[in-house]
Amino acid sequence: MTNDIIERIKQNVIQGRMDKEDEGFNGGMVSQPGVKELVQQALDEGVDPRRIVVAGLTEAMKIVGDKFEAKEYFIPDMLASAETVGAAMDILAPYLAKSGVASKGKVLMATVKGDLHDIGKNIVTIILKGAGYEVKDLGADVGPEAIVASVREEKPDLLGLSALLTTTMVAMKETIDSLAQAGLRDRVKVIIGGAPTSVEFAAEIGADGYGADAFHAVRVVEELRQAS
Amino acid sequence: MPREGVLVHRIYERLDRDQVERIHSVSMEILRHPGIMCFNREAADIFASYGATVTAEPSARHWQVSIPEALVLQALKRAPQMVKLGARQEENSLILDGNEPRVYFASGSETNIWLDMRVETFVSKADHSVAVELATFHPRRGMLADLCAAARLGEHLDNLDGFIRPVNIQDEDITEENKDVNKFFACLNNMTKHVMAGLTSLDKLDKVIRMAEIIAGGKEELRRNPIISFITCVFKSPLQLVDDTTQKCIEIVRRGMPLVISASPQGGSTAPIKEDGMVAQINAEILGGIALSQLVSPGAPVIYGSVPTRAGLDDLADTYGVPEFNQYNVDCVQMARFYGLPCYSTAGVADVKVPGIQATVEKLFSHIVIALSGAQYIHYAFGLLDKTATFCPVQAVLDDAHIGMVKSLLRAPKVDEVEVVTSLEQIRQVMATSQKLFVRYIRPKLRSGEVTLPYPFEGDKARDEILLRAHEKMQELLQRPVEHIPPEVSERIFREVPGILPRLNTYREG
Ligand code: B1M
Numbered sequence: 001m002t003n004d005i006i007e008r009i010k011q012n013v014i015q016g017r018m019d020k021e022d023e024g025f026n027g028g029m030v031s032q033p034g035v036k037e038l039v040q041q042a043l044d045e046g047v048d049p050r051r052i053v054v055a056g057l058t059e060a061m062k063i064v065g066d067k068f069e070a071k072e073y074f075i076p077d078m079l080a081s082a083e084t085v086g087a088a089m090d091i092l093a094p095y096l097a098k099s100g101v102a103s104k105g106k107v108l109m110a111t112v113k114g115d116l117h118d119i120g121k122n123i124v125t126i127i128l129k130g131a132g133y134e135v136k137d138l139g140a141d142v143g144p145e146a147i148v149a150s151v152r153e154e155k156p157d158l159l160g161l162s163a164l165l166t167t168t169m170v171a172m173k174e175t176i177d178s179l180a181q182a183g184l185r186d187r188v189k190v191i192i193g194g195a196p197t198s199v200e201f202a203a204e205i206g207a208d209g210y211g212a213d214a215f216h217a218v219r220v221v222e223e224l225r226q227a228s
Numbered sequence: 229m230p231r232e233g234v235l236v237h238r239i240y241e242r243l244d245r246d247q248v249e250r251i252h253s254v255s256m257e258i259l260r261h262p263g264i265m266c267f268n269r270e271a272a273d274i275f276a277s278y279g280a281t282v283t284a285e286p287s288a289r290h291w292q293v294s295i296p297e298a299l300v301l302q303a304l305k306r307a308p309q310m311v312k313l314g315a316r317q318e319e320n321s322l323i324l325d326g327n328e329p330r331v332y333f334a335s336g337s338e339t340n341i342w343l344d345m346r347v348e349t350f351v352s353k354a355d356h357s358v359a360v361e362l363a364t365f366h367p368r369r370g371m372l373a374d375l376c377a378a379a380r381l382g383e384h385l386d387n388l389d390g391f392i393r394p395v396n397i398q399d400e401d402i403t404e405e406n407k408d409v410n411k412f413f414a415c416l417n418n419m420t421k422h423v424m425a426g427l428t429s430l431d432k433l434d435k436v437i438r439m440a441e442i443i444a445g446g447k448e449e450l451r452r453n454p455i456i457s458f459i460t461c462v463f464k465s466p467l468q469l470v471d472d473t474t475q476k477c478i479e480i481v482r483r484g485m486p487l488v489i490s491a492s493p494q495g496g497s498t499a500p501i502k503e504d505g506m507v508a509q510i511n512a513e514i515l516g517g518i519a520l521s522q523l524v525s526p527g528a529p530v531i532y533g534s535v536p537t538r539a540g541l542d543d544l545a546d547t548y549g550v551p552e553f554n555q556y557n558v559d560c561v562q563m564a565r566f567y568g569l570p571c572y573s574t575a576g577v578a579d580v581k582v583p584g585i586q587a588t589v590e591k592l593f594s595h596i597v598i599a600l601s602g603a604q605y606i607h608y609a610f611g612l613l614d615k616t617a618t619f620c621p622v623q624a625v626l627d628d629a630h631i632g633m634v635k636s637l638l639r640a641p642k643v644d645e646v647e648v649v650t651s652l653e654q655i656r657q658v659m660a661t662s663q664k665l666f667v668r669y670i671r672p673k674l675r676s677g678e679v680t681l682p683y684p685f686e687g688d689k690a691r692d693e694i695l696l697r698a699h700e701k702m703q704e705l706l707q708r709p710v711e712h713i714p715p716e717v718s719e720r721i722f723r724e725v726p727g728i729l730p731r732l733n734t735y736r737e738g
């Protein structure tokens with residue numbers, strides 16, 4: 001029985017089916033429970049939340065990753081699956097906390113001041129959520145003051161900054177400097193990304209990491225988490 | 229006499245009349261509900277004063293604007309159907325007529341990477357006596373000197389009709405403060421064709437216009453011969469009217485300068501991937517921007533700017549080499565024609581990062597199709613690689629040759645009474661000779677330019693030497709002189725327009 005529901009969660013993550021309204025990519029699945037309902041059902045049946053995460057969600061995402069590598073899946077598939085994992089994690093969070101499992105970490109994401117480009121930042125947000133992080137998205141064109149205030153209030157483990165213009169890359173440095181001025185710099189790791197930025201630029205402005213794309217960003221975040 | 233471009237005899241359209249009207253109606257529905265999210269206070273006030281329903285969303289820093297169809301149609305009536313883009317040398321002017329499918333090709337846009345090509349010799353490991361020359365590519369940050377070189381090159385590319393800076397100037401001493409005056413001066417001083425660009429800082433608009441007035445010979449002359457024009461991408465798709473670019477749009481039309489009002493949604497991420505949904509949304513966005521411009525300044529010379537792309541399946545970045553890109557763009561040209569507005573369209577971007585077979589396939593695919601659609605001003609057409617992140621001057625030389633072939637392809641067929649009689653006569657004469665060859669009739673047509681010359685970068689046919697030949701051609705073109713702004717005019721610009729770096733002064737001592 002347990003195996004059966006875990007398997008169904010897995011299959012639905014692979015299909016990227018959020019809930020029962022979702023027809024799935026090959027149609028005809030409307031009204032069958034999706035990831036949200038199945039996760040809740042599993043919890044109600046007393047399945048260990050850790051098992052749901054490890055045997056259900058993580059296993060499923062491994063398969064999704066393999067399919068992506070094999071060019072059987074494309075980024076829209078990957079995002080749909082990652083979104084279902086993010087939603088499942090929202091449901092599981094209080095149960096995991098109760099069983100003494102710490103969250104993987106909290107991440108704040110923002111596109112910096114003067115910059116409206118947010119597609120890349122949104123993708124990184126979804127993929128990070130899908131990897132099990134708790135992510136709060138502050139939006140685009142966010143000034144250093146607002147970012148400092150959110151870091152103070154939310155106490156994230158990590159701050160992600162995105163910029164797509166050579167003219168707004170400087171706002172990343174301003175943000176990092178403002179964190180330092182507010183005495184918050186050593187409380188949060190900072191990772192940056194966006195087409196004009198680079199690993200060298202990250203070092204130059206005192207960021208802790210640089211993500212070339214969303215998947216690389218997840219790896220860098222994992223490394224930073226393990227290092228601390 | 230303006231530049232000729234190419235007048236397309238039979239345009240390619242995908243939509244029938246019903247489909248055009250259907251898309252128009254959906255665009256009007258979109259503007260009404262959900263309407264647009266307006267982040268610019270002045271624009272919200274203007275829309276409200278002309279009868280749009282404007283609801284303040286204080287917590288979200290924007291106004292929700294529902295625009296009725298009547299307002300849009302009334303504003304569209306005021307928009308001119310013909311826009312002149314002038315030039316330092318007036319015979320390089322362009323006339324964009326919304327009712328005439330005369331196609332011009334232009335460069336663009338602000339890439340961060342400049343791609344140098346080198347020719348290197350490689351020796352076979354198996355047989356050291358075998359050596360080949362190959363192209364290698366070397367990316368680096370674009371600089372002001374590169375922009376000057378790109379303009380000089382553009383001046384000598386026969387098929388480049390209009391110039392949009394193809395490279396972002398990232399020198400240490402270029403700041404937001406001095407970027408606009410330097411980029412415009414670098415272009416204008418190195419070419420005599422039309423110069424178009426986006427504006428980095430609104431407070432530099434008047435300085436840039438002043439520079440253009442000095443070159444054109446005064447305010448009135450600039451009005452008559454607008455040697456520069458601007459681009460504002462007013463919408464962040466989906467349907468968000470951006471504060472900064474909207475303010476730029478308002479101020480530019482107030483000053484009567486020609487302006488492209490553009491939107492650039494990605495099918496699949498910031499607009500529906502479906503053709504009908506994408507076109508209805510981008511059309512709504514562009515019309516929303518044009519309506520605003522005409523409410524601010526009736527009759528302001530604006531251009532319908534459509535830059536729809538499709539999201540890539542591997543990274544959601546914009547892709548240009550896919551058929552849908554062409555479908556979206558062709559449909560937008562048709563929508564612009566439906567309103568009688570000149571269209572700024574898009575073609576010639578390769579997704580791949582270096583010149584070669586993939587780049588040529590991707591580029592030619594859209595160069596041909598979008599030209600066939602009869603778009604008046606096709607930007608992005610020269611040298612762009614890596615989805616607009618890279619500009620390669622050797623690639624621009626190749627693109628110029630290919631665009632020349634496209635222009636030849638689209639020349640109107642000459643089939644009339646005189647022509648057919650001549651041909652009939654020719655056939656009869658040749659049949660009466662012993663060789664039965666038409667060769668002697670080639671020459672007059674060759675001299676009149678009606679017969680296309682051999683591919684200019686052809687090697688000995690045993691090897692593909694295109695890149696090596698194009699590289700030589702680029703070097704040769706860059707050696708050619710250009711007509712700079714005359715010394716007294718240049719001196720006046722340096723006096724009256726602060727911020728231009730001294731190294732751009734052609735006449736500086738020492
Ligand atoms: C925290 O950790 C991390 C880790 C990894 C991170 C990360 C954070 N953030 C990103 N990553 C990484 O992971 C992501 C997923 O793999 C990747 O994210 P990316 O964002 O790189 O990739 C996305 C998935 C897809 N890529 C994109 O979404 C960007 C595509 C291009 C075409 C682009 C778009 C779409 C837009 N634009 Co703009 N735009 C261009 C872009 C050209 C290009 N080819 O890049 C670029 C960036 N734009 C440019 C320009 C000039 C402008 N744009 C402007 C506006 C816009 C739109 C609003 C129309 C639209 C944005 C829509 C939106 N919702 O974001 C204007 C500026 C507005 C502003 N103040 O921000 C305007 C100034 C145009 C104007 N004159 O009005 C150019 C910048 C040149 C420069 N100066 O640096 C540009 C390169 C295009 C060009 N060649 O001209 C990685 O970088």
